[in-house]
Amino acid sequence: MRYLPLSDNDRAGMLATIGAGSIDDLFADVSEAARLPGPIPGLPDHAGEMAVERHMSRLAAESVPAGSVPFFLGAGAYRHHVPASVDHLIQRGEFLTAYTPYQPEIAQGTLQVLFEFQTQVARLLGTEVANASLYDGSTACWEAIAMAGRITRRSRAVISGGLHPHYVETARTMAKFTGDVLDTRLPELSAATDDDAVIAAIDGATSCVVVQYPDVLGRVPDLKRIAAAAQANGALLVAVVTEPVALGLLESPGALGADIVVGEGQAIGVGLQFGGPYLGLFGCREKFVRQMPGRLCGETVDADGKRGFVLTLSTREQHIRREKATSNICTNSGLCALAFSIHLTLLGGTGLDRMARASHAQAVKTARALAQVPGVSVVNGAYFNEFAVVLPRDARAVVRELADRQVLGGVSLGRLYPGVDGLANGLLVTATECTSDEDIAALVSALKEVLA
Template structure:
């Protein structure tokens, strides 16, 4: 059955109305050598029962994130999300809501965005936060572009500790408008090499970009980096993939970061096979007009009643192109709503409790795993949050393959991004991992590695 609503009579009437002889005439502007002269290489159509059987076969190839036992993180984290969030997201006024251009009809959506902004700004320690962006990578790229606009400089120093895929997206964004991104190496403690940066900082550098915690789970000294960047007239951009860390550690904005951008997935969103997620973005009040995306504000109507409106929309279709800051046009509204629900549900005390459990269980696994012969911490003196680098006695890809066979994903083999760390795993621990889960990992590591 073909799902095409138009009958041949419908098509004939439309062609007559627009003055075209047939459908093929609509494609005359496409050169013959650019047209496909054969059918697409697709399998034959299936009946509905056959299609359902085929989809079931495909679905069986997937494994739920709870099986195998997973210690994967690297920018996407498993945290417990209260069941009430998914249920509330099904409400029609949220699930199908579009951009709230008409405030008189969109007060609920606008208030939800406003509350999201408020909580994100408080968590990041910034004066203001926008209505969200697509994800952490695009938020990072927008932060770099914003720093370049404000400083009117073109060079950007990016730490190797920033998620490697975020670096790629930022480079792609900047390539088209003559930006120059230079990657700064890490030192022996897993933090950004400050001596290397000091040699490269000059009057042409727009910003220094760090991650907190960085890709290897190590915390940076943001206050020191702020002083260094400021002394050269550059801005400090801090990238975040695990914002729950700031329930126990000082927020980047409070340490002097000019722009804080990153990923909000860890705040109540499932891994979702890599998306959809929720970009977060905060900055100082002085820079608000250079901020990408939208900003929702609270005001009063002519009768003095409180209400919410879109206060700022600095995208190309709303204002003159030369005044626009970004062509990103849609915030992740439903995902931002879920993040706002999560933060409201757990509250400041609950988020701190989650963060402290993350810390405690990570330290517990560190202590257990170093007792296994051949295993050690790559950065034993580093302060980490819920992720750390584990040095193994063999190639990490091979080790991960062996553990996969026994139902365990032990972490991310780092050779994919750092060739010099080919024998290392990036191991993530959160509150969803029990002590028995940690023991199971350690027992499996001890069994698969030959003594």
Template sequence: MRYLPLTEVDRREMLGVIGAKSIDELFRDVPASAVLGGKIAGLPDHQGELEVERAFQAYAAKNLSPGSVPFFIGGGAYRHHVPATVDYMIQRGEFLTSYTPYQPEITQGTLQYLFEFQTQITLLTGMEVANASMYDGSTGTSEAVLMANRVTRRHKALISGGLHPQYRSIIETTAKWEGFKAAVTAVDAGGLEDLIAQVDKETSCVVVQNPSFFGHVRDFTKLAEACHAAGALLIVVVTEVVSLGLLKPPGEMGADIVVCEGQSIGNGLGFGGPYVGLFATRDKYMRQMPGRLVGETVDADGKRGFVLTLSTREQHIRREKATSNICTNAGLCALAFTVHLTLLGEAGFRRLAEINHAKASELADRVSAIPGVKLLNDSFFNEFTVRLPKPAAPVVEALAAKRILGGLPVSRLLPDDPSVENLLLLAATETATEEGMGPLVAALKEVL
């Protein structure tokens, strides 16, 4: 077995040093009833690298690769170009095969990039402090609600109808089992909801998304003011982080907590994970944040260095009183994010956002020119919603049959809401080309 360095000779020698006759002796604390005679039945034996790779190629062959076809799906995960440097960097063994930086003397690499990452997140969001990442945007949003409940000592979260439906489900699940109220508003496909009237003295937070799940770009300044007047926090969720290259950041609208899905920068689609959650807030709430934090300090020689800090919030110290049970973060995905964003820099990041918006604008104009198709958005970044003259799910299936991945039928995520049955969510990023848009528009005309 290529991964196991011990030889039979080694094993015999080691047993000799231990003073055991056989390996079974070392397992003598296992109750007799649970001892298996041999290896576990019904599973194949080991295979070589070639055989393993072939098996995975066979799995891959049964899927339709987005890179090989016209592709316009978003809905919380976006297809972007990831520079080759990013993937090379995260595969360096010193990053890939290192653990949480518990020993700062020999993990300054991880600690410094996380410090840089935290800084980048505060800049993107317009916030004051950011943690070293969450599992992803969806779980981070639920953690933000829990944090708001702690800060306000209230137990009612008001959830926008423009929040990603799966994010909303996660908050509802957390609310059910952790014991708070998730007040859910009607689905807001038109981008017109006004939640101000619903913010009351029991509200711990309002959770909105920008651009919304349906693509609308909203100003939440007044909502933030209403939240603060009522003693509640405003949580702004961003699932397409590239939008922050051109849009007014949530921090400037008065957000108290900002959660982003960071996948778009540096991380491939990967069928949904692992992604990276970005989590930022105000200085005054620093000690109520979940997750790891890296801080600057000096070493015994007076040289600048970085450490994990404010750990007393965390589960390994506070146990049942911790701010969260989170232990793992998304370190390597955060590295991919920060390397890609460093490559982009100010100029590249803004230009990337401009290209995304230009492509989406073109797609919106062309698709909405198809007879019977209506664009629901006055505003959007790189994703928008159109109403089709018939249910969207079979249309998307028909497009897939033509090898076109032509958007997300909203009913996939909101199956019980008949008002969204005809809605199609389309995204265009810098990866969209004329060779993709042309066939999409032609096929849509054909199918509709």
């Protein structure tokens, strides 16, 4: 039985108070195409528990787990090996919660974990400070754009064509409510990044330049050059890292001049998880710390002089900042942050370097093998573990035919950029330390069959 504590009069009174004519008015920003006109077709009103379990099991069986077939998907979500010890530790009773505490002084263990997490993220991103995580990479990217606007008092963001399109769409959604102007561009299937075009777009009204590193096609932009151009115009450089393992080999964005560095932490410790929950990373220069969204855990001593931890900065709307908050993100994916921190602790600097080198080596093997397939050309010159190839026909159809052969061969650019000329034949291929030589051989064999 549904729990409906409000009467029709209660609802009518609430709607009148906020000036809405009906409940449907509350969903005005959701397009008609995304709304259902009624109950989901074919879904029964009720069913017994065993019947539901059988039905859900049948649906689950239609999924193909990432490790069960040759797997070359990436595009912002990456399959890396996560040690069993990570899952074991995050399921301990004192950790098993997705939230940081609302009464932080009584949860010293949680605060210590987040303090260590911040230290790891700051060192990884090359920034002076890092917060206690955000919801995911795309929302962290928007928060960086908003933060740059507050710092510079400008409202125009120049966005590289190499930024993941989902991140761009998230920023567009939020910018509708803030008035920020997003100067966007599309990627081109070439080995060169769009550094020159991005630099040319910077002017005196630019709050920030947003550049992905490596970018959505796996290319490596020249952050140092872009940072110099942005800062010469009073703008900030926001670097976005969707594959944090890449920083085991590439120089950190902060060291290259980025003012704000954000990213997606999923690749370390979290796993694919069918798309979420994921983990937003956020770091910046110390002089900008009071404009940083989210929360910052700090170290102190108690009345007896013993080491302790506190929420040093908490600029969310749920706390005392209220309407002056720099962020309204209502969770920080604390359990994912813990998984990230445990995995990175187990790896250490040497382990991360080895993991990154193994991923790059398998990507190089994959690219070289694909370059030998008739009709296939590799786009990238430099890359970490992800690169683009051009196929002789529409990549979306090729991906489906590869899946029919039990090979998940990559992400088609036509899926990421539907209807965009010049990208339909592009395929984004990713390899990690989990990619075996047998997987590469299976991809090459299946692709030759499909393109024959």
